[in-house]
Amino acid sequence: MTTENSRTAETAGGDPGHLVVFDTTLRDGEQSPGISLDAAEKLEIAEQLARVGVDYIEAGFPVASLGDFEAVQAIARTVGNEPGAPAICGLSRTHVADVDRCWEALREAARARIHVFISTSPQHMEHMLKMTQAQVLAETRAGVSRAREHTDDVEFSPQDATRTPLEFMLEVLRAAVEAGATTLNIPDTVGYGIPWDFGALIQHIRKQVPGDYVLSTHCHNDLGLATANTLAGVQAGARQVEVCVNGLGERAGNAALEEVVMALRIRPDQFPGVSTTVRTEELARASRLVSRLTGYPVQYNKAVVGRNAFAHESGIHQHGVLADRSTYEIIDAASVGQVGRQIVLGKHSGRHAFSDTLGKMGLHVQGDALNQAFLRFKELADRKVEITEADIEAIVAEELGQDLVEGFQLESLEVSGGTVGMPRARVVVSRAGDKLEAASEGNGMIDAACRSIRQATGVESRLIGFTVSSVTGGVDALGDVVVQLEGEGRTAGIKVSGRGVSTDVVEASARAYLAAVNRLVRIRARNEERQVEIGP
Ligand code: KIV
Numbered sequence: 001m002t003t004e005n006s007r008t009a010e011t012a013g014g015d016p017g018h019l020v021v022f023d024t025t026l027r028d029g030e031q032s033p034g035i036s037l038d039a040a041e042k043l044e045i046a047e048q049l050a051r052v053g054v055d056y057i058e059a060g061f062p063v064a065s066l067g068d069f070e071a072v073q074a075i076a077r078t079v080g081n082e083p084g085a086p087a088i089c090g091l092s093r094t095h096v097a098d099v100d101r102c103w104e105a106l107r108e109a110a111r112a113r114i115h116v117f118i119s120t121s122p123q124h125m126e127h128m129l130k131m132t133q134a135q136v137l138a139e140t141r142a143g144v145s146r147a148r149e150h151t152d153d154v155e156f157s158p159q160d161a162t163r164t165p166l167e168f169m170l171e172v173l174r175a176a177v178e179a180g181a182t183t184l185n186i187p188d189t190v191g192y193g194i195p196w197d198f199g200a201l202i203q204h205i206r207k208q209v210p211g212d213y214v215l216s217t218h219c220h221n222d223l224g225l226a227t228a229n230t231l232a233g234v235q236a237g238a239r240q241v242e243v244c245v246n247g248l249g250e251r252a253g254n255a256a257l258e259e260v261v262m263a264l265r266i267r268p269d270q271f272p273g274v275s276t277t278v279r280t281e282e283l284a285r286a287s288r289l290v291s292r293l294t295g296y297p298v299q300y301n302k303a304v305v306g307r308n309a310f311a312h313e314s315g316i317h318q319h320g321v322l323a324d325r326s327t328y329e330i331i332d333a334a335s336v337g338q339v340g341r342q343i344v345l346g347k348h349s350g351r352h353a354f355s356d357t358l359g360k361m362g363l364h365v366q367g368d369a370l371n372q373a374f375l376r377f378k379e380l381a382d383r384k385v386e387i388t389e390a391d392i393e394a395i396v397a398e399e400l401g402q403d404l405v406e407g408f409q410l411e412s413l414e415v416s417g418g419t420v421g422m423p424r425a426r427v428v429v430s431r432a433g434d435k436l437e438a439a440s441e442g443n444g445m446i447d448a449a450c451r452s453i454r455q456a457t458g459v460e461s462r463l464i465g466f467t468v469s470s471v472t473g474g475v476d477a478l479g480d481v482v483v484q485l486e487g488e489g490r491t492a493g494i495k496v497s498g499r500g501v502s503t504d505v506v507e508a509s510a511r512a513y514l515a516a517v518n519r520l521v522r523i524r525a526r527n528e529e530r531q532v533e534i535g536p
């Protein structure tokens with residue numbers, strides 16, 4: 001038996017310096033407040049994660065609901081069988097029945113992993129689990145052994161590790177390895193870690209827990225240190241990082257995929273011999289897709305994928321960058337896909353050319369969503385001279401979001417306003433073939449449009465956030481509106497966001513409002529269908 005863990009990631013990638021990138025956007029990221037993705041939206045994101053080249057996709061928590069189970073199963077069945085596909089992972093509590101259900105969802109993937117977790121901190125054990133240390137140890141052994149009966153790729157996480165007494169955590173980790181865990185993930189569940197302290201913890205675990213396993217980090221961002229802690233973990237010997245696109249995740253989120261990957265790429269001197277197989281040119285698109293489907297905007301100054309990440313405002317900076325990009329940029333925008341490629345499509349392009357272009361962009365859209373997206377493209381081509389990939393992605397993502405749900409569709413919108421007279425709006429929406437119409441006055445045309453939608457749909461809610469930006473530059477740019485709503489009545493307590501794009505800001509707002517209403521309705525239905533009320 002070895003006395004120290006010296007394994008890096010040989011068994012996972014065959015290369016001792018290979019850093020396993022474990023993406024949990026579809027599981028931890030989906031736990032962000034207000035995010036609710038359905039199976040088809042998750043599939044779309046999983047396809048893009050495969051293009052990014054992550055090693056693992058944590059696709060969900062199958063026992064949490066039928067919806068989660070079906071989404072994991074669909075991803076395992078499809079993306080999980082594509083050539084060179086990432087392995088698909090599902091999260092599970094230690095209960096044997098949960099582990100079995102998790103495997104049921106995963107089993108069709110070419111490569112599948114079960115991720116078993118249990119809380120180990122005094123706070124969680126006392127207030128949530130109501131278990132003793134002996135019981136947690138027994139649960140760990142039972143859950144991991146059961147998972148090993150299904151697959152030889154088993155990850156174990158002691159939840160709230162950074163607030164767990166060290167000796168107890170080491171005991172639990174040793175038990176997990178003895179029961180067959182091949183990856184030990186150390187979650188900084190509440191974002192309590194400080195980089196040098198977290199790095200020291202990883203190093204200590206490597207020394208004190210013998211066996212053949214890969215050590216992994218899972219850092220939350222409550223103190224804004226998730227990426228720093230993750231990198232400290234890698235420097236200390238961790239060879240798997242758990243990350244989310246755009247840093248999504250519970251509360252302040254998780255370490256951002258794009259930040260961790262680019263830090264490794266730009267500073268190899270700090271991580272000798274360590275590398276990932278991520279195709280960084282796909283990062284910006286992954287960021288945009290996730291932002292659109294979740295309704296979570298990306299902050300302008302977000303590292304790597306924010307729209308200002310490569311913008312230079314001061315004259316001195318502009319002068320420097322024009323003379324030589326390296327004066328003020330350490331990342332080449334093209335290397336992360338942050339350069340707006342222009343599409344050679346115009347108002348005379350046909351459906352076939354449109355669909356062909358989508359295919360080349362890696363967007364697989366069919367049926368009604370394709371028809372709708374094509375109509376929106378034609379409208380756009382009438383109004384806008386230059387159409388970029390970002391524009392196409394925006395309309396396609398919006399149409400996909402609409403198509404997947406038996407939701408309300410915007411049929412028409414008429415508004416009047418200005419400095420004289422009361423702003424008014426009339427909308428027609430449809431749902432499952434029924435047309436619903438309403439008209440209203442408001443404080444402005446946007447307010448009037450949203451009030452009309454509220455009347456037509458009958459879904460009660462309160463507006464808690466509204467932002468408008470543009471997809472690209474120029475006066476004919478697509479307006480990109482994000483609306484946040486808090487449900488009332490039957491949807492009370494649910495917070496959602498919705499996104500809409502159009503060259504007309506009032507129309508974009510109406511689309512965003514309706515997308516948010518559809519989300520409210522969907523979450524309400526999903527909550528009603530939820531079998532077990534649990535969450536990691
Ligand atoms: O933050 C956390 O502890 C988790 C675990 C389930 C790994 O997400």
Ligand code: ZN
Nearest residue numbers: 028189218250
């Ligand atoms: Zn987490």
